Amino acid sequence: MFRYDRSGQQMPLNWKKSSMSYSSGGCVEVAAESRGLIRVRDSKNPKGPVLGFAPAEWDAFVSGVRKGELTVDKELAQTKQL
Secondary structure, eight states, X not given: OEEEOTTOOEEEOOXXXXXXXXXXXXXXXXXXXXXXXXXXXXXXOTTSOEEEEOHHHHHHHHHHHHTTOOOOOHHHHHHHTO
16 A cells, blocks of 8 residues: 655555554554545554545544543453454
């Protein structure tokens, strides 16, 4: 996946990992495309699937996380190894 500079040249995406991520690597990386799409991937599998979100979708997700609206059931997480 690439982003494009003002001249139309392809440039690799600038992936960022949260400063709150675990040292075991169990986290996601996020990058913004020049078209505005937000890309998300598993940091342990950088060549694996990449999700794409519109800016409004990403903003709603981040807002929900910050407000504590999104939770993981601890029992389910242990079962599914989340």
